[in-house]
Amino acid sequence: MKTSSIQKLARKCRQAAPVVATLSADSKNKILTDMATLLRNSQTEIIRANAKDIKEADKKKLVPAMKDRLLLNAKRIEEMARGLEEVAGLPDPVGQVVKNYTRPNRLHVERVRIPLGVVGVIYESRPNVTVDAAGLCFKSGNAVILRGGSEALHSNKMLGALLQKALKSNNVPPHIITVVPTSDRKTLSTLLTLSKEIDVLIPRGGEGLMKFMEENSKIPVIKHDKGVCNLFVDESADQAKALAIIENAKVSRPGVCNALENLLVHEKIAPEFLPKLSNHLVPKNVELRGDRAAKKMIPHIKLATERDWSTEYLDLVLSVKVVKNLDEAILFIRKYGSNHTESILTQTEANATRFVRELDSSCVMVNASTRFNDGGQLGLGAEIGISTTKLHAYGPMGLEELTTTKFVVRGEGQIRT
Amino acid sequence: MKTSSIQKLARKCRQAAPVVATLSADSKNKILTDMATLLRNSQTEIIRANAKDIKEADKKKLVPAMKDRLLLNAKRIEEMARGLEEVAGLPDPVGQVVKNYTRPNRLHVERVRIPLGVVGVIYESRPNVTVDAAGLCFKSGNAVILRGGSEALHSNKMLGALLQKALKSNNVPPHIITVVPTSDRKTLSTLLTLSKEIDVLIPRGGEGLMKFMEENSKIPVIKHDKGVCNLFVDESADQAKALAIIENAKVSRPGVCNALENLLVHEKIAPEFLPKLSNHLVPKNVELRGDRAAKKMIPHIKLATERDWSTEYLDLVLSVKVVKNLDEAILFIRKYGSNHTESILTQTEANATRFVRELDSSCVMVNASTRFNDGGQLGLGAEIGISTTKLHAYGPMGLEELTTTKFVVRGEGQIRT
Numbered sequence: 001m002k003t004s005s006i007q008k009l010a011r012k013c014r015q016a017a018p019v020v021a022t023l024s025a026d027s028k029n030k031i032l033t034d035m036a037t038l039l040r041n042s043q044t045e046i047i048r049a050n051a052k053d054i055k056e057a058d059k060k061k062l063v064p065a066m067k068d069r070l071l072l073n074a075k076r077i078e079e080m081a082r083g084l085e086e087v088a089g090l091p092d093p094v095g096q097v098v099k100n101y102t103r104p105n106r107l108h109v110e111r112v113r114i115p116l117g118v119v120g121v122i123y124e125s126r127p128n129v130t131v132d133a134a135g136l137c138f139k140s141g142n143a144v145i146l147r148g149g150s151e152a153l154h155s156n157k158m159l160g161a162l163l164q165k166a167l168k169s170n171n172v173p174p175h176i177i178t179v180v181p182t183s184d185r186k187t188l189s190t191l192l193t194l195s196k197e198i199d200v201l202i203p204r205g206g207e208g209l210m211k212f213m214e215e216n217s218k219i220p221v222i223k224h225d226k227g228v229c230n231l232f233v234d235e236s237a238d239q240a241k242a243l244a245i246i247e248n249a250k251v252s253r254p255g256v257c258n259a260l261e262n263l264l265v266h267e268k269i270a271p272e273f274l275p276k277l278s279n280h281l282v283p284k285n286v287e288l289r290g291d292r293a294a295k296k297m298i299p300h301i302k303l304a305t306e307r308d309w310s311t312e313y314l315d316l317v318l319s320v321k322v323v324k325n326l327d328e329a330i331l332f333i334r335k336y337g338s339n340h341t342e343s344i345l346t347q348t349e350a351n352a353t354r355f356v357r358e359l360d361s362s363c364v365m366v367n368a369s370t371r372f373n374d375g376g377q378l379g380l381g382a383e384i385g386i387s388t389t390k391l392h393a394y395g396p397m398g399l400e401e402l403t404t405t406k407f408v409v410r411g412e413g414q415i416r417t
Numbered sequence: 418m419k420t421s422s423i424q425k426l427a428r429k430c431r432q433a434a435p436v437v438a439t440l441s442a443d444s445k446n447k448i449l450t451d452m453a454t455l456l457r458n459s460q461t462e463i464i465r466a467n468a469k470d471i472k473e474a475d476k477k478k479l480v481p482a483m484k485d486r487l488l489l490n491a492k493r494i495e496e497m498a499r500g501l502e503e504v505a506g507l508p509d510p511v512g513q514v515v516k517n518y519t520r521p522n523r524l525h526v527e528r529v530r531i532p533l534g535v536v537g538v539i540y541e542s543r544p545n546v547t548v549d550a551a552g553l554c555f556k557s558g559n560a561v562i563l564r565g566g567s568e569a570l571h572s573n574k575m576l577g578a579l580l581q582k583a584l585k586s587n588n589v590p591p592h593i594i595t596v597v598p599t600s601d602r603k604t605l606s607t608l609l610t611l612s613k614e615i616d617v618l619i620p621r622g623g624e625g626l627m628k629f630m631e632e633n634s635k636i637p638v639i640k641h642d643k644g645v646c647n648l649f650v651d652e653s654a655d656q657a658k659a660l661a662i663i664e665n666a667k668v669s670r671p672g673v674c675n676a677l678e679n680l681l682v683h684e685k686i687a688p689e690f691l692p693k694l695s696n697h698l699v700p701k702n703v704e705l706r707g708d709r710a711a712k713k714m715i716p717h718i719k720l721a722t723e724r725d726w727s728t729e730y731l732d733l734v735l736s737v738k739v740v741k742n743l744d745e746a747i748l749f750i751r752k753y754g755s756n757h758t759e760s761i762l763t764q765t766e767a768n769a770t771r772f773v774r775e776l777d778s779s780c781v782m783v784n785a786s787t788r789f790n791d792g793g794q795l796g797l798g799a800e801i802g803i804s805t806t807k808l809h810a811y812g813p814m815g816l817e818e819l820t821t822t823k824f825v826v827r828g829e830g831q832i833r834t
Contacts, residue, residue, distance in 0.1 A: 018751070022775060095774075101796060107785060109795055114777050116807050195631060199807050214612060220637050220808045241830035248832035334435070356825050357512075358439060360531050368524060368828030377833065378526055378824060379518060390533050390821045391617050391637045392809040404807045407795060408773050411785030413658035415665035416794065 001182040006190050009178055010145060010197035014118050016173035017143040021115045023172070025092035028139055032088035035166040036081040039131070042162055043077050049158035050127070057151060065255075069125045070151055080131040080159075083382070087135040090381040093400045094141040107414055111405040115141030117199035119402065120191060121384070122147050122213065124205040127155035133202075134163050134177045136384045140402035143176045145198060147191060150183040157181055192217040200392075204385050222392055224385040226312040227257030227340035229370040232329040232355070234346035235266040239273055241367070242345045243280045246318075248369040249343070251284050255314045257386060258341050258373040262309060263320045264329045267293070270322045274298050277320075286316045293322035309336040326351050330358050337361060339388050341373040362388060362395035418599040423607045426595055427562060427614035431535050433590035434560040438532045440589070442509035445556055449505035452583040453498035456548070459579055460494050466575035467544070474568060482672075486542045487568055497548040497576075500799070504552040507798040510817045511558040524831055528822040532558030534616035536819065537608060538801070539564050539630065541622040544572035550619075551580050551594045553801050557819035560593045562615060564608060567600040574598055609634040617809075621802050639809055641802040643729040644674030644757035646787040649746040649772070651763035652683040656690055658784070659762045660697045663735075665786040666760070668701050672731045674803060675758050675790040679726060680737045681746045684710070687739045691715050694737075703733045710739035726753040743768050747775050754778060756805050758790040779805060779812035 020028075039046070050072040057067050099111040119142045121133045130146050137144035148156040160179025167174045180187060192201070195218045203213045204224045213221050231249060233242050249260035265273055274297040278288060288294075289304040301320070308319045309332075323329045326344075333342050343365035344355040352366040363373040373395065375383025380398030387393045393401035437445075456463070467489040474484050516528040536559045538550040547563050554561035565573040577596025584591045597604060609618070612635045620630045621641045630638050648666060650659050666677035682690055691714040695705060705711075706721040718737070725736045726749075740746045743761075750759050760782040761772040769783040780790035790812065792800025797815030804810045810818035 018775070018777075021777065103794070103796055107789060107794075117777070214635050218631050220806065222808075238830065244832055245830065252833060352827070358435070360435075360438065360534070360823060363824040363826060365826040366828065367830055368826055369832045371833040372524060372826060372828075372831070373824065377520070377524075378826070379520055389637065391639075392821075394821045395824045404809075404811045406777060407780040407790065407812045409780060409782040409785055409789060409795070410769070411783065411789075413655065413662060413784055414789070415661055415786045416669060416788040 001187045003190050010194045012175040013143045013178045014197040016175040020176045021141045029088040031170050032084045036084040039081045049154045052154040084135045087139045093403045108410045110408040113403040118143045120145045120198045120201040122203040124149040127152040130156045130159045140399045145178045147180040195219045222387050223389045225388040228261050228338040229341040230262045230333045231343045232264040235268045236347040237345035245369045264323045290320040294320045341370040418604045420607050427611045429592040430560045430595045431614040433592040437593045438558045446505040448587050449501045453501040456498045466571045469571040501552045504556045510820045525827045527825040530820040535560045537562045537615045537618040539620040541566040544569040547573045547576045557816045562595045564597040612636045639804050640806045642805040645755040646758040647679045647750045648760045649681040652685045653764040654762035662786045681740045707737040711737045758787040
């Protein structure tokens, strides 16, 4: 795509942004519901467009897991439609007064939530992100530019066209939701320079994408980076609960960012706990890799390499390390973790407090599965992803996190002396 | 400075960051007070170091205004010391629980304020920024890397050494406050690539610096950009108050970012108001520049050029435009403003509401001087500057805005089903 064309596209999106910023909650909810209906009624067209992507995936011999992520069927279309309706049901963050006070000179100050403006979402294969991200950005009053992966281009264009159709039929400028109609790297590179048109970029994807964004973006980026999640089983942990939590954190959905990757076990209980762990997880097809101490206690496992400790497996593999105490656990997590999710299992309140205080990951837990670091689970309603950037929003990003605040000041003629 | 040296410096700062992040409020306040005392007791050394900068400024024939910004004397040293004491008196944002709720599965969720980590502050001539920014970052639990302008290098190094001395005498790693000991562009360029060591950059300075940051930074940037502030005098405005407010906004301190640059006047009152305005401001040495309509009503003024409307004069110059109505005023501000501060003077509540709702600048005011967009004036206690980036913090940035929040989740063995 030509530089001038993508710029023109982004400019139209920017020009339309004030319209969505000032739409009433009722209008937005009505349009979201219309979008859902239109998706349901357009099942045939969506599946036809998706079939083109699937055909090309077959040609390129994509692995089954990748192909599955691409696929849209009746069930998945229904899920997207229901997602839009759920977002319609969430409170509108725009216009919310976050703080509100009167100064000694009687100036009245409010901090009021406003949209960020134009949000760029950069993502990979799953086409449902087009609809999910568009819905969240729209409800939070933002215009959005969506740039998905090349594998899903036909699906994304069709979904974008349907969302725009719902906007048009409600007399709202369609450019509020703009799907970039190509997905070459050159178009992405151009997009990353459009700092006048785009306020923030949200990349969702692998390490390669994150690095590319960091290297090339002239626009602020909220990274949704990998999750190298850690869990520490303290000396005083309830070991039966520990087994259940570790199984849940590792096995329930190994391919997601809040799945467990590194398990740290206090040396006092390791000789007793590790064999139990192995008996519990090996039948569940979990491959354990351990440091020397762990391997002594469960000799059948592989020795972990230095690289294992910072790897997000996205698979049924778990690295296990025996640590001397809480201090070593904290230092290990600071060194190898990715600031995503950490959990301590303990019955020692002082240790829980230190763990929670001394680690600054986006979500720090006590006696719970890492899988709870999720917008829905933590009560945000829905999420556009989990930010690993401390700036602006850290952890799950829901509707509020897609806004900022401005100061609104009302006086009766005050001047500054 | 060698790339490896600046990297080493930044790495030491990063390593020390967890220490300042977990210091108690009492420790931080004690150290801030020690710093203030040390500054007062080191007046001679500070003035001696500053004299070197002043001597070089003379050699380079810096204009008097620039030289004045550089100067440190007893009064200014006292101001810096008092600034640190004021910051010691402000509430500690670290550890504050912003939200707090229990989920249906009895997981208890808190959103807790934590420091950003390592903050890089990039600034120009004024050496007091070294102390002010260091104090605010320290109190908010952040480590800080300070990179001032070359003109103030001797002063900045001396101030940095004194702040570090106070840290050391309290057994805290001195690298928490790191002054970069050179100020060439190459060192700055290197600094902007250290995304592993620095979490956020706050540049304070002119357009050139902002552009350089945007072009070159691999680290998220919170811009403190220029203020092209606008004020609209509506048809129903109290004209006597309007004259006082405009004078205050333009004349009280023309060199700051919240000073007024563009005045918009409703066409219905312009023939009456503009001559009054001219009579009021010309004796105060304000140069007016106007559009054709304004020039018809006050013929002695210069015609404004297209460029004037987006210029931050930092001087006693005011651009004046006659507008048809509120709509034209809003469109003008969206086009030419810099998202900093806008004010409407009106007695029509509906117009005030629209102005406040439809403009998304960092501070939008009704019947008040633009000069109130300031951390102290708006009750934030102190400010590191005024952000014009919507991301993270928009408008004045105080201690809270130098933090982020993490999720703290406490359970009794919950797993995700």
